[in-house]
Amino acid sequence: TRCIQCTRCVRFVTEVAGVPDIGMISRGEDAEITTYLEKAVDSELSGNVNDLCPVGALTHRPWQYHYRPWELKKTETIDVMDALGSNIRADAKGAEVMRILPRVNEGINEEWLSDVSRYAVDGLQRQRLDQPYVRENGKLRAASWDEALGMVAAKLNAAPADRIGVIAGDLQDAESMKAALDLFRALGSANTDCRQDGSALGYGPRESWLFNSGLAGVEKADAVLIVGSNPRTEAPLLNARLRKAWLAGTSEIGLIGEQANLTYDYSWLGAGSKTLAKLPKAAMDALTKAERPAIIVGGGALSGAGGPAVLNALGALAKKVGAVVDGWNGFNVLHTAASRVAGLDMGFVPAAGGVTAGDMLKPGALDVLFLLGADEVDPTGSDAFRVYLGSHGDRGAHGADVILPGAAYTEKTGLYVNTEGRVQMAERVVFPKGQAKEDWAILRALSAMVGHTLPYDTLDALRAKLMADHPTFGRIDYLPAPGSFDPGSLGKKGDLGDSAFASTVRNPYLTNPITRASVTMAELSALRIAPVAMAAE
Secondary structure, eight states: OOOOOOOOOHHHIIIISSSOOOEEEEEEGGEEEEEEEGGGOOOOOTTTTHHHOOOOOOOOGTTTTTTTTOOOOEEEEESSSSSOOOOEEEEEEETTTEEEEEBBBBTTTTTTTHHHHHHHHGTTTBBOHHHHHHHHEEEEEEEOOOHHHHHHHHHHHHOOGGGEEEETTOOOOOHHHHHHHHHHHHHHHHEOOOOOOOOSSSSOOOOGGGGTTTTGGGGOSSSSEEESHHHHHOOHHHHHHHHHHHHHHHHHEEEEEEOOOSSSSOOESSBHHHHTTTHHHHHHHHHHHHHSEEEEEEHHSSSTTTHHHHHHHHHHHHHHHHHTTTTTOOEEEEOOOHHHHHHHHOOSOTTTOOOHHHHSSSTSSSSSSEEEESSSSGGGOOOOEEEESBBBBTTTTTTTTTEEEEGGGGGGGGEEOOOTSSSSEEEEOOOOSTOOOHHHHHHHHHHTTTTTSOSSSHHHHHHHHHHHHHHGGGBOOOOOOOOOOOOGGGGGGOOOOOOOOOOOOOOOTSEEEEEEEEOHHHHHHHHHHHHHHHHHH
């Protein structure tokens, strides 16, 4: 009854989201805005229509009856559900984060926010780890901090340096990864990796793993080649920018990888590496003739054994078509993990003689495996003593011998670097649950017990060390200028073979421990899977 039929919601869903699922039916006093054929709105940006509604006719059902707006404490922070670093405001009531809303940042998320970032908030309360656990006689039992850390310290001290390793997860802040890197390097271990997906990135100039044109800058590209990525599921807000450029008629878009409905027209060039080895003439001509060509590289192209060869081929292509020139750098890596760029910037990759995350998980590879919020790998195949430091009882905690409860991203102040290399600071909204501590503080306490005390006692001291060792972390809210580098030197030359590029995000609603703990995300995932199952029948 509140609707004034302004059709703002219809225009957003049709024009910005690119999914014409709602409209106005009937006439006169019977006119109403509704979905067609009783179908759910199939968009990753649907929650934005509530922000657009001028009269409050649209409300957020997951938050209904849970709070009054004036009861909430508001904190401006950063989203970590993808690698874009969307600016958000987190509203809390007591010890619980109740809702997430977007903040305006024209360079990153404009005024929009993806549904995952907005509605996964209920996952912050469920399946939480709130006290340490140790495994005894095959079963986990609650333990004190001293007992849990003592057991981990004893195992670390007893194991040879080349038999211990650490894998960092996708939601980690830069401070926790820096503390872990310093600790394991002090122990003499070269086995450190932040690339859970097995990406070939991490060696070479910083520009080799950044989205160099900038998220806003990609709208200026007049020819775009997407390789091994599905921007609609991996970065919905970037996909909206690509749609904007397509609507304006300023950009031709080509895709190598899985075909999908990206909400705009594109030329499908092929499924994988065979196409990349010999790009169709029309696509090559479009890139060569373009004034500002751009290549968007997804994790689906760079993971696996052929990743280095694919990276080398993409670098050679970028050099051939002039994607990296003075004043323009169109070589863009689209990450899906909020922690990935920060990890690569600080060198959280295997050192000389070290092994990758995939090799650490093999039977007999290590004696002690430390999972720093690493939940996108399967640790059950490893026979090492497994330690999990994280916030949720997810994959990493299953089978762990010691569980150390950490803080979620809304429960700590931390630095994150988005896919374009912009350093941003997330603020604490509420305090950690139960006996949980901030990740860096746990690692600092552990370092003292293993006899390699880290040289910082406060978060400020840790940040000072981080910025001294890696000055890029001191440039808060600074978008790096498009730096020039030689893309032809990336990766390693090799046979590309004939492998298909598949997006690393198979289900955008279940990408991390927080989303997998969310009831709302489970319902959205079911809605996404249901039409596929019906089509198969």
